[in-house]
Structures are given as structure tokens and as C-alpha cells.
Amino acid sequence: MPGITIREGDSFESALKRFKKLIEKAGTIAEVRKREAFERAPVKRKLKAIAARKQRSKARSSRPRSEKN
Numbered sequence: 001m002p003g004i005t006i007r008e009g010d011s012f013e014s015a016l017k018r019f020k021k022l023i024e025k026a027g028t029i030a031e032v033r034k035r036e037a038f039e040r041a042p043v044k045r046k047l048k049a050i051a052a053r054k055q056r057s058k059a060r061s062s063r064p065r066s067e068k069n
Contacts, residue, residue, distance in 0.1 A: 002026045
């Protein structure tokens with residue numbers, strides 16, 4: 001668990017801001033959200049396939065088209 005040391009003259013707001021930034025950097029919040037609900041294996045595979053399809057589609061659309069003269 002990430003932690004911070006509160007310095008002399010440090011306000012609560014700044015310490016909280018540093019702690020939140022540290023937690024976000026460590027990926028703790030993302031991990032908690034991921035574990036909130038259990039997903040069965042077939043559902044995970046389906047979501048993974050959908051994400052791959054989206055990524056392929058984005059890669060195709062951002063690729064520059066060759067000019068035909």
C-alpha cells in the first residue's frame with residue numbers, strides 16, 4: 001500500500017492530493033474497480049475480442065491511405 005509522509009507545515013489538502021496521485025500512479029484504484037464484479041471466463045474472452053476488434057478498426061482508420069495517380 002503506497003503511503004506518504006506529511007511534512008512540517010504541509011496542509012491536509014496538499015497531503016491528500018499527493019496521496020491520491022500516488023494511488024493513481026500505483027494503479028490501486030483501477031485494480032479495485034476491476035475486482036468489484038466477477039466476470040466469467042467466456043464473458044472475459046468476449047470482451048477481449050471486442051476490444052481487439054475496436055483496436056484493429058482504429059489502427060486501420062488512422063493509417064494513411066496511399067494516393068493513386
